[in-house]
Amino acid sequence: MSIFDKLFGRKRSADSAKERLQLVLIHDRTDLTPAELDSLRDDLIATISRHVAIDEDAVQIDVEHDGRSQRLVADIPLKPAARRRSKRAK
């Protein structure tokens, strides 16, 4: 236990339980393992990169839930295309 933990109290076990369950339930409900999610991420990056320049390191793919329904949420930042745009402007 670090000094920080001692000073502010360890995270309570109920919070760990809830966080762990949230992750486990997403995978149970979708049959999507973390490894499959990674490979999906790689495929998405490859596909999108063929059309537009993206910031690969910042790509985030998550499964979110709304009630009992699951949703795949992808946040894919695009690289600035300043050169291309200025060319077109001329």
Place this chain on the structure above:
Amino acid sequence: MPAQVITITSGKGGVGKTTAVANLGVALASSGSKVVCIDGDIGLRNLDVILGLENRIVYDIVDVIEGRCRLKQAMIRDKKLPLLHLIPAAQTRDKNAVSPSDMNRLVKDLRNECEFVLIDSPAGIERGFRNAIAGADRVLVITNPEVSAVRDADRVIGILEAEDKGPGALILNRLNPSLVRSKDMLSPDDVLDLLAIELIGIVPEDENVIISSNRGSPVAFDQKSRAGQAFRNIARRLKGESVPFIDWENQGGLWERIQRLAGRK
């Protein structure tokens, strides 16, 4: 009016299915409804001992299904509550002796016999569970505020949805209010947030549950027990009454709060 058929299931074993069926049976029968409880756990019969009826079994559910006795002969009447009946599970027979269509037929025959049919499901998600939910109008999923029980409950809720048996309702059993207050137990809000299902009752951890099962007299008979009160409240909700939930998390003097609620009626 034909009976409401309610199955109680959980996925995980040992979370309180049989206790809940026995107590809801007692609470519903005490309030004037004719109830038939069915033990759906073929090979691992237990509802009889919880209800204290183990010495009165002559015929069981497989005898009814295979035509060795009439339905009424297998319905054991409770010692104290003439409106409460039990159809026991078979103890020694093959688990596959009962099929979902057998259960549907049995439940159909019972609909005109009583107001409530309560079915005690076995643990797991195999044949016995499928049998137990086959004829149900409504499924109550029971869980404890623990990671394994909540995970299995989620699995079961998913299956119920896929089978169009949903949405179902949740009984949160064995809640320890002081552990919840010290944040060392999942709170009712946490569990509802995770499972996203309607709540029908919260039953606090109560040593009277063990004491009453030792005696074969369900805790719902005990007017002073907290768990008994919680089961009686669930029974009233099943009958369509709107009964406020006890706030187990934020109460100071637990005892006073309960007595107040118990007295409120």
